[in-house]
Amino acid sequence: MKNSRITFIGCGNMGRSLIGGLIANGLPENSITGTDINAEQRQTTASQYNIEMLEDNQQAIKDVDVVVLAVKPQSMEDTLKPIKETLSQKKPLLISVAAGIKLSDLGRWAGEDLAIVRVMPNTPALIQAGATALYANKNTSSAQCDLAETIMRSVGLALWLDDETLMDTVTALSGSGPAYYFLIMEVMEKAALQLGLPQEQARILTLQTAFGAAKMALESSHDAESLRKQVTSPGGTTEQALKVLIDGGIEDLFRDALKAAQKRSAELAEEFGNS
Numbered sequence: 001m002k003n004s005r006i007t008f009i010g011c012g013n014m015g016r017s018l019i020g021g022l023i024a025n026g027l028p029e030n031s032i033t034g035t036d037i038n039a040e041q042r043q044t045t046a047s048q049y050n051i052e053m054l055e056d057n058q059q060a061i062k063d064v065d066v067v068v069l070a071v072k073p074q075s076m077e078d079t080l081k082p083i084k085e086t087l088s089q090k091k092p093l094l095i096s097v098a099a100g101i102k103l104s105d106l107g108r109w110a111g112e113d114l115a116i117v118r119v120m121p122n123t124p125a126l127i128q129a130g131a132t133a134l135y136a137n138k139n140t141s142s143a144q145c146d147l148a149e150t151i152m153r154s155v156g157l158a159l160w161l162d163d164e165t166l167m168d169t170v171t172a173l174s175g176s177g178p179a180y181y182f183l184i185m186e187v188m189e190k191a192a193l194q195l196g197l198p199q200e201q202a203r204i205l206t207l208q209t210a211f212g213a214a215k216m217a218l219e220s221s222h223d224a225e226s227l228r229k230q231v232t233s234p235g236g237t238t239e240q241a242l243k244v245l246i247d248g249g250i251e252d253l254f255r256d257a258l259k260a261a262q263k264r265s266a267e268l269a270e271e272f273g274n275s
Protein backbone atom coordinates (compact mmCIF):
# COMPACT_ATOMS: atom_id res chain seq x y z
CA MET A 1 0.00 0.00 0.00
CA LYS A 2 2.95 2.30 0.73
CA ASN A 3 3.42 3.14 -2.98
CA SER A 4 -0.27 3.59 -3.77
CA ARG A 5 -1.81 6.95 -4.51
CA ILE A 6 -5.32 7.27 -3.15
CA THR A 7 -7.97 9.94 -3.56
CA PHE A 8 -11.15 10.29 -1.52
CA ILE A 9 -14.25 11.68 -3.21
CA GLY A 10 -16.31 12.91 -0.27
CA CYS A 11 -14.46 13.82 2.92
CA GLY A 12 -17.25 13.69 5.50
CA ASN A 13 -17.27 11.44 8.56
CA MET A 14 -16.43 8.19 6.80
CA GLY A 15 -13.96 9.64 4.29
CA ARG A 16 -12.07 11.45 7.05
CA SER A 17 -11.98 8.44 9.36
CA LEU A 18 -10.45 6.34 6.56
CA ILE A 19 -7.90 9.07 5.81
CA GLY A 20 -7.03 9.20 9.53
CA GLY A 21 -6.68 5.42 9.68
CA LEU A 22 -4.39 5.28 6.65
CA ILE A 23 -2.11 8.02 7.97
CA ALA A 24 -2.01 6.37 11.42
CA ASN A 25 -0.98 3.15 9.65
CA GLY A 26 1.96 4.82 7.92
CA LEU A 27 0.67 5.86 4.48
CA PRO A 28 2.54 9.09 3.62
CA GLU A 29 0.23 12.12 3.59
CA ASN A 30 1.52 13.10 0.15
CA SER A 31 0.07 9.83 -1.24
CA ILE A 32 -3.45 10.94 -0.30
CA THR A 33 -5.69 13.60 -1.82
CA GLY A 34 -9.33 14.39 -1.23
CA THR A 35 -12.22 16.28 -2.76
CA ASP A 36 -15.49 17.54 -1.37
CA ILE A 37 -18.13 19.80 -2.91
CA ASN A 38 -18.65 21.25 0.54
CA ALA A 39 -16.05 23.98 1.27
CA GLU A 40 -16.41 23.51 5.03
CA GLN A 41 -15.60 19.79 4.74
CA ARG A 42 -12.57 20.62 2.57
CA GLN A 43 -11.35 23.05 5.18
CA THR A 44 -11.98 20.67 8.12
CA THR A 45 -10.13 17.85 6.34
CA ALA A 46 -7.20 20.06 5.36
CA SER A 47 -6.85 21.39 8.90
CA GLN A 48 -7.00 17.88 10.39
CA TYR A 49 -4.60 16.19 7.95
CA ASN A 50 -1.73 17.49 5.90
CA ILE A 51 -3.21 16.30 2.60
CA GLU A 52 -4.00 18.15 -0.61
CA MET A 53 -7.70 18.96 -0.90
CA LEU A 54 -9.11 19.61 -4.37
CA GLU A 55 -12.39 20.99 -5.64
CA ASP A 56 -12.37 19.13 -8.93
CA ASN A 57 -13.07 15.38 -9.02
CA GLN A 58 -11.65 15.11 -12.58
CA GLN A 59 -8.32 16.47 -11.42
CA ALA A 60 -8.29 14.23 -8.33
CA ILE A 61 -8.76 10.96 -10.25
CA LYS A 62 -6.25 11.72 -13.02
CA ASP A 63 -3.19 10.18 -11.44
CA VAL A 64 -4.20 7.75 -8.69
CA ASP A 65 -4.33 3.99 -8.13
CA VAL A 66 -7.40 4.02 -5.90
CA VAL A 67 -10.52 6.20 -5.79
CA VAL A 68 -12.49 5.85 -2.55
CA LEU A 69 -16.10 6.91 -3.07
CA ALA A 70 -17.34 8.22 0.29
CA VAL A 71 -20.36 10.28 -0.73
CA LYS A 72 -23.92 9.58 0.45
CA PRO A 73 -25.72 6.82 -1.51
CA GLN A 74 -28.14 9.35 -3.03
CA SER A 75 -25.18 11.43 -4.38
CA MET A 76 -23.36 8.48 -5.99
CA GLU A 77 -24.93 8.54 -9.45
CA ASP A 78 -24.40 12.32 -9.84
CA THR A 79 -20.83 11.96 -8.58
CA LEU A 80 -19.84 9.16 -10.96
CA LYS A 81 -21.47 10.13 -14.24
CA PRO A 82 -19.34 13.26 -14.90
CA ILE A 83 -16.09 11.36 -14.25
CA LYS A 84 -17.02 8.16 -16.11
CA GLU A 85 -14.89 8.90 -19.15
CA THR A 86 -11.74 9.71 -17.17
CA LEU A 87 -12.28 6.62 -14.99
CA SER A 88 -12.55 4.44 -18.11
CA GLN A 89 -9.27 5.82 -19.45
CA LYS A 90 -7.27 5.65 -16.20
CA LYS A 91 -8.90 2.53 -14.68
CA PRO A 92 -8.12 3.07 -10.97
CA LEU A 93 -9.53 0.67 -8.39
CA LEU A 94 -12.85 2.04 -7.10
CA ILE A 95 -13.84 1.41 -3.49
CA SER A 96 -17.39 2.38 -2.58
CA VAL A 97 -18.34 2.74 1.09
CA ALA A 98 -21.91 3.78 0.21
CA ALA A 99 -24.56 1.77 1.99
CA GLY A 100 -26.90 -0.11 -0.34
CA ILE A 101 -25.37 0.82 -3.71
CA LYS A 102 -24.89 -2.39 -5.69
CA LEU A 103 -21.85 -3.23 -7.82
CA SER A 104 -24.08 -3.44 -10.90
CA ASP A 105 -25.24 0.18 -10.39
CA LEU A 106 -21.70 1.38 -9.65
CA GLY A 107 -20.51 -0.33 -12.84
CA ARG A 108 -23.34 1.20 -14.89
CA TRP A 109 -22.48 4.71 -13.62
CA ALA A 110 -18.66 4.43 -13.54
CA GLY A 111 -17.81 1.97 -16.35
CA GLU A 112 -18.55 -1.75 -16.69
CA ASP A 113 -14.89 -2.77 -17.08
CA LEU A 114 -13.64 -1.11 -13.89
CA ALA A 115 -12.39 -2.96 -10.81
CA ILE A 116 -14.82 -2.09 -8.04
CA VAL A 117 -14.93 -3.18 -4.41
CA ARG A 118 -18.07 -2.52 -2.40
CA VAL A 119 -17.52 -2.25 1.34
CA MET A 120 -19.79 -1.86 4.35
CA PRO A 121 -18.03 -0.30 7.33
CA ASN A 122 -19.67 0.83 10.58
CA THR A 123 -19.41 3.92 12.80
CA PRO A 124 -16.69 2.64 15.19
CA ALA A 125 -14.41 3.05 12.13
CA LEU A 126 -14.30 6.66 13.35
CA ILE A 127 -12.16 5.44 16.28
CA GLN A 128 -10.39 2.72 14.29
CA ALA A 129 -12.53 -0.02 15.85
CA GLY A 130 -14.78 -0.61 12.86
CA ALA A 131 -16.05 -3.84 11.33
CA THR A 132 -16.12 -3.90 7.53
CA ALA A 133 -17.35 -6.45 5.01
CA LEU A 134 -15.99 -6.35 1.43
CA TYR A 135 -17.17 -7.75 -1.90
CA ALA A 136 -15.32 -7.29 -5.20
CA ASN A 137 -16.56 -7.44 -8.79
CA LYS A 138 -15.00 -9.84 -11.31
CA ASN A 139 -12.67 -7.16 -12.76
CA THR A 140 -10.78 -6.80 -9.47
CA SER A 141 -7.34 -8.47 -9.37
CA SER A 142 -6.09 -10.21 -6.24
CA ALA A 143 -3.54 -7.38 -5.71
CA GLN A 144 -6.40 -4.87 -5.83
CA CYS A 145 -8.41 -7.00 -3.36
CA ASP A 146 -5.39 -6.97 -1.01
CA LEU A 147 -5.14 -3.21 -1.38
CA ALA A 148 -8.84 -2.69 -0.58
CA GLU A 149 -8.56 -4.98 2.43
CA THR A 150 -5.47 -3.14 3.72
CA ILE A 151 -7.26 0.21 3.38
CA MET A 152 -10.32 -1.00 5.30
CA ARG A 153 -8.15 -2.76 7.93
CA SER A 154 -6.66 0.64 8.76
CA VAL A 155 -9.95 1.42 10.56
CA GLY A 156 -10.62 -1.98 12.15
CA LEU A 157 -11.53 -5.53 11.19
CA ALA A 158 -12.13 -6.38 7.51
CA LEU A 159 -13.59 -9.56 6.05
CA TRP A 160 -14.69 -10.75 2.59
CA LEU A 161 -18.17 -11.94 1.68
CA ASP A 162 -18.83 -14.77 -0.80
CA ASP A 163 -22.05 -13.27 -2.07
CA GLU A 164 -22.99 -9.60 -2.61
CA THR A 165 -26.58 -10.13 -1.43
CA LEU A 166 -25.15 -10.82 2.06
CA MET A 167 -24.35 -7.09 2.25
CA ASP A 168 -27.96 -6.50 3.38
CA THR A 169 -27.45 -8.93 6.26
CA VAL A 170 -24.10 -7.33 7.14
CA THR A 171 -25.82 -3.93 7.13
CA ALA A 172 -28.42 -5.35 9.56
CA LEU A 173 -25.75 -6.93 11.79
CA SER A 174 -22.60 -4.80 11.98
CA GLY A 175 -23.70 -1.73 9.98
CA SER A 176 -26.66 -0.95 12.23
CA GLY A 177 -25.32 -3.03 15.14
CA PRO A 178 -23.57 -0.26 17.13
CA ALA A 179 -27.01 1.30 17.72
CA TYR A 180 -28.38 -1.97 19.15
CA TYR A 181 -25.56 -2.03 21.71
CA PHE A 182 -26.12 1.67 22.49
CA LEU A 183 -29.78 0.84 23.15
CA ILE A 184 -28.86 -2.04 25.46
CA MET A 185 -26.46 0.25 27.36
CA GLU A 186 -29.16 2.91 27.54
CA VAL A 187 -31.80 0.60 29.01
CA MET A 188 -29.37 -1.10 31.44
CA GLU A 189 -28.28 2.30 32.72
CA LYS A 190 -31.92 3.41 33.15
CA ALA A 191 -32.80 0.21 35.00
CA ALA A 192 -29.85 0.62 37.39
CA LEU A 193 -30.90 4.22 38.00
CA GLN A 194 -34.43 3.10 38.87
CA LEU A 195 -32.91 0.54 41.27
CA GLY A 196 -31.10 3.32 43.14
CA LEU A 197 -27.61 3.80 41.63
CA PRO A 198 -26.50 7.41 41.00
CA GLN A 199 -26.50 8.33 37.26
CA GLU A 200 -22.73 8.59 36.80
CA GLN A 201 -22.05 5.29 38.55
CA ALA A 202 -24.80 3.59 36.53
CA ARG A 203 -23.31 5.01 33.32
CA ILE A 204 -19.68 4.09 33.92
CA LEU A 205 -20.45 0.60 35.26
CA THR A 206 -22.67 -0.05 32.20
CA LEU A 207 -19.99 1.11 29.75
CA GLN A 208 -17.13 -0.78 31.38
CA THR A 209 -19.28 -3.93 31.55
CA ALA A 210 -20.08 -3.67 27.82
CA PHE A 211 -16.40 -3.07 27.01
CA GLY A 212 -15.22 -5.90 29.31
CA ALA A 213 -17.71 -8.40 27.89
CA ALA A 214 -16.78 -7.53 24.28
CA LYS A 215 -13.02 -7.69 25.05
CA MET A 216 -13.43 -11.01 26.85
CA ALA A 217 -15.47 -12.49 23.98
CA LEU A 218 -12.93 -11.25 21.40
CA GLU A 219 -9.96 -12.66 23.34
CA SER A 220 -11.58 -15.99 24.22
CA SER A 221 -11.57 -19.14 22.13
CA HIS A 222 -15.09 -19.93 23.42
CA ASP A 223 -18.27 -18.80 21.69
CA ALA A 224 -20.74 -16.38 23.30
CA GLU A 225 -23.07 -19.16 24.44
CA SER A 226 -20.26 -20.97 26.32
CA LEU A 227 -19.08 -17.72 27.90
CA ARG A 228 -22.64 -16.97 29.02
CA LYS A 229 -22.99 -20.44 30.55
CA GLN A 230 -19.59 -20.10 32.29
CA VAL A 231 -20.69 -16.92 34.09
CA THR A 232 -24.16 -18.22 35.00
CA SER A 233 -24.00 -20.13 38.31
CA PRO A 234 -27.01 -22.34 38.98
CA GLY A 235 -29.26 -20.61 41.50
CA GLY A 236 -27.36 -17.31 41.17
CA THR A 237 -28.32 -13.74 40.26
CA THR A 238 -27.28 -13.90 36.58
CA GLU A 239 -29.48 -16.95 36.05
CA GLN A 240 -32.50 -15.03 37.35
CA ALA A 241 -31.87 -12.05 35.04
CA LEU A 242 -31.23 -14.22 31.98
CA LYS A 243 -34.44 -16.16 32.60
CA VAL A 244 -36.39 -12.89 32.43
CA LEU A 245 -34.64 -11.89 29.17
CA ILE A 246 -35.00 -15.30 27.50
CA ASP A 247 -38.62 -15.87 28.63
CA GLY A 248 -39.34 -12.30 27.47
CA GLY A 249 -38.38 -13.32 23.92
CA ILE A 250 -34.99 -11.64 23.40
CA GLU A 251 -34.02 -14.13 20.69
CA ASP A 252 -37.20 -13.57 18.64
CA LEU A 253 -36.89 -9.82 19.14
CA PHE A 254 -33.35 -9.71 17.76
CA ARG A 255 -34.21 -12.00 14.85
CA ASP A 256 -37.16 -9.74 13.92
CA ALA A 257 -35.03 -6.60 14.36
CA LEU A 258 -32.27 -7.87 12.06
CA LYS A 259 -34.84 -9.06 9.52
CA ALA A 260 -36.45 -5.60 9.48
CA ALA A 261 -33.06 -3.91 8.94
CA GLN A 262 -32.11 -6.41 6.23
CA LYS A 263 -35.41 -5.78 4.41
CA ARG A 264 -34.93 -2.00 4.61
CA SER A 265 -31.37 -2.30 3.31
CA ALA A 266 -32.62 -4.22 0.24
CA GLU A 267 -35.38 -1.65 -0.32
CA LEU A 268 -32.90 1.24 -0.16
CA ALA A 269 -30.60 -0.51 -2.64
CA GLU A 270 -33.50 -0.73 -5.11
CA GLU A 271 -34.51 2.88 -4.50
CA PHE A 272 -31.02 4.38 -5.01
CA GLY A 273 -30.16 2.01 -7.85
CA ASN A 274 -33.27 2.96 -9.80
CA SER A 275 -33.07 6.67 -9.06
Ligand SMILES: NC(=O)c1ccc[n+]([C@@H]2O[C@H](COP(=O)([O-])OP(=O)(O)OC[C@H]3O[C@@H](n4cnc5c(N)ncnc54)[C@H](OP(=O)(O)O)[C@@H]3O)[C@@H](O)[C@H]2O)c1
Residues within 6 Å of the ligand: 009, 010, 011, 012, 013, 014, 015, 035, 036, 037, 038, 041, 057, 070, 071, 072, 073, 075, 078, 079, 097, 098, 099, 120, 121, 122, 123, 175
Ligand atom coordinates in the same frame (compact mmCIF):
# COMPACT_ATOMS: atom_id res chain seq x y z
N1 LIG B 1 -20.79 7.49 8.70
C1 LIG B 1 -20.85 6.18 8.89
O1 LIG B 1 -20.73 5.68 9.98
C2 LIG B 1 -21.01 5.22 7.73
C3 LIG B 1 -21.09 3.84 7.96
C4 LIG B 1 -21.19 2.98 6.86
C5 LIG B 1 -21.22 3.50 5.57
N2 LIG B 1 -21.18 4.84 5.40
C6 LIG B 1 -21.24 5.37 4.04
O2 LIG B 1 -20.23 6.33 3.85
C7 LIG B 1 -20.68 7.31 2.92
C8 LIG B 1 -20.36 8.69 3.44
O3 LIG B 1 -21.04 8.86 4.68
P1 LIG B 1 -20.67 10.08 5.63
O4 LIG B 1 -21.39 9.85 6.90
O5 LIG B 1 -19.21 10.30 5.60
O6 LIG B 1 -21.41 11.27 4.79
P2 LIG B 1 -21.11 12.83 4.84
O7 LIG B 1 -20.56 13.20 6.17
O8 LIG B 1 -22.33 13.50 4.34
O9 LIG B 1 -19.92 13.02 3.77
C9 LIG B 1 -20.11 12.97 2.39
C10 LIG B 1 -19.49 14.23 1.80
O10 LIG B 1 -19.43 14.09 0.38
C11 LIG B 1 -19.77 15.35 -0.20
N3 LIG B 1 -20.13 15.17 -1.59
C12 LIG B 1 -21.37 14.93 -2.15
N4 LIG B 1 -21.27 14.84 -3.48
C13 LIG B 1 -19.96 15.02 -3.81
C14 LIG B 1 -19.25 15.03 -5.03
N5 LIG B 1 -19.85 14.84 -6.20
N6 LIG B 1 -17.90 15.24 -4.98
C15 LIG B 1 -17.26 15.43 -3.81
N7 LIG B 1 -17.90 15.44 -2.62
C16 LIG B 1 -19.23 15.22 -2.60
C17 LIG B 1 -20.87 15.83 0.69
O11 LIG B 1 -21.15 17.20 0.50
P3 LIG B 1 -22.66 17.71 0.77
O12 LIG B 1 -22.96 17.42 2.22
O13 LIG B 1 -22.62 19.16 0.44
O14 LIG B 1 -23.55 16.89 -0.13
C18 LIG B 1 -20.31 15.51 2.05
O15 LIG B 1 -19.46 16.52 2.53
C19 LIG B 1 -22.18 7.08 2.73
O16 LIG B 1 -22.41 6.55 1.46
C20 LIG B 1 -22.56 6.10 3.80
O17 LIG B 1 -23.55 5.20 3.35
C21 LIG B 1 -21.06 5.72 6.44
